[in-house]
Amino acid sequence: MSETVAIADVEVRKLRHDPLELLARAVQPVLWLLVFGQVMARARAIPTGGLPYLDFLTPGILAQSTLFVSIFYGIAVIWERDLGILHTFLVSPASRAALVSGKALSAGVRALAQGVIVYLLAAALGVHLRAGVAPLLGVVVILVLGAAVFVTFSLVIACWVRTRERFMGIGQILTLPMFFASNAIYPISLMPGWLRAVAHVNPLSYQTDALRSLMLSQGQSAFGLGTDIAVLAGAVVLLVAAGARLYPRVTR
Numbered sequence: 001m002s003e004t005v006a007i008a009d010v011e012v013r014k015l016r017h018d019p020l021e022l023l024a025r026a027v028q029p030v031l032w033l034l035v036f037g038q039v040m041a042r043a044r045a046i047p048t049g050g051l052p053y054l055d056f057l058t059p060g061i062l063a064q065s066t067l068f069v070s071i072f073y074g075i076a077v078i079w080e081r082d083l084g085i086l087h088t089f090l091v092s093p094a095s096r097a098a099l100v101s102g103k104a105l106s107a108g109v110r111a112l113a114q115g116v117i118v119y120l121l122a123a124a125l126g127v128h129l130r131a132g133v134a135p136l137l138g139v140v141v142i143l144v145l146g147a148a149v150f151v152t153f154s155l156v157i158a159c160w161v162r163t164r165e166r167f168m169g170i171g172q173i174l175t176l177p178m179f180f181a182s183n184a185i186y187p188i189s190l191m192p193g194w195l196r197a198v199a200h201v202n203p204l205s206y207q208t209d210a211l212r213s214l215m216l217s218q219g220q221s222a223f224g225l226g227t228d229i230a231v232l233a234g235a236v237v238l239l240v241a242a243g244a245r246l247y248p249r250v251t252r
Contacts, residue, residue, distance in 0.1 A: 003098035008105040026117045029065045033058065033121055036185075046186050051218060058127050059211035059219070060184030062118045063204055066111040066143060067178060070150035072171050073107055074158030096244035100155055104240065107151040108144030115143050128217045138214040138225075145232040146207035152239035159246035184208050188222070206231045 033054070040046060041053040048056040122129060154171070161167050179185075181195055182204040188196055199205045210228035213221035221228060 003095060004101040004105060008102040008109070026065075026114065028068065029061045029114065029118050030121060032061045032064070033118075033125065037061075037125075046190070048187065051216065052128070054122075054125060055127050055216050055218070056212070057185060058118065058122045059215050060182075060208045062115060062143075062215075063146060063182075063208040063211055064179055064184055065114040065118065066146045066207065067150050067204055068175060069110050069114060070107045070147045071154050071175050071178075072168075073103065073151045074154035074156075075164055075167050075171070077103075077155060077158045078164050078167060097240055100152060100240050100243040101148075103155065104148035104151045104236070105144070107147040111143040111147040112140060115139065129215055130217045130219070135214045139211060142207060142210045142214065142228070142232070145229070145236060146203070148236045149203045149207075149232055149239065152236065152243045155243045156239060156246060159243065178202055178204050182208060183222070203232060203235050 037054045037057045040057070044053070046053060046056075119129065157170055157174075158167055161170060181198045182202050183199060184204065188199045188205065191199060206223060206228040209221050209223050210225055210232070212219045213225055213228075223231075
């Protein structure tokens, strides 16, 4: 744990030196809520089970911003390799699992910063948010778990492709299908059968489902909050193990 926290601290220090990055990344969720959300709420074209559409959308956009912040994290590993930083990490006493887990934890911090922005905007737009310490702590856990899933997945991809150009291409191919093949902007029940099957194996669906039940005063979990947490935690464990095993490959 101490090694993981040390690696995460290194990454968070980078964020403190470049806070404008968070503001730049906040533009996308703001546009989704202010433009897409407002228009679709007026259109009333998507059935959301009694929830106002903007309420339904808000947790999905928070999950989406977590995905977009995290999925391109692997490119930083390739940059670290080119700058020689990665070799320093690999010869340090820290375990490979700690190196991967530390980066996942730091991405969770970035996701929390996005969460603050989305919460403030949602409150200003009149979204019915759930109050209380327990729901907020639950949101924090789900954001960190979701970010960890997508960061470790990103690191696994980086270990396989090992070049920035290939990574950017694959990252762009993965992000939008993962977003649209989830319950972030419409219920899974509206999807055709083949897309429902994809949505049920998509970690973003479980993160969105958990956030929807924790954030909204009338929110409910379609899968069950315990199932959501178990799926996300299980994915983190598997991907950390895979990333720890593959991490040295990126240097070859």
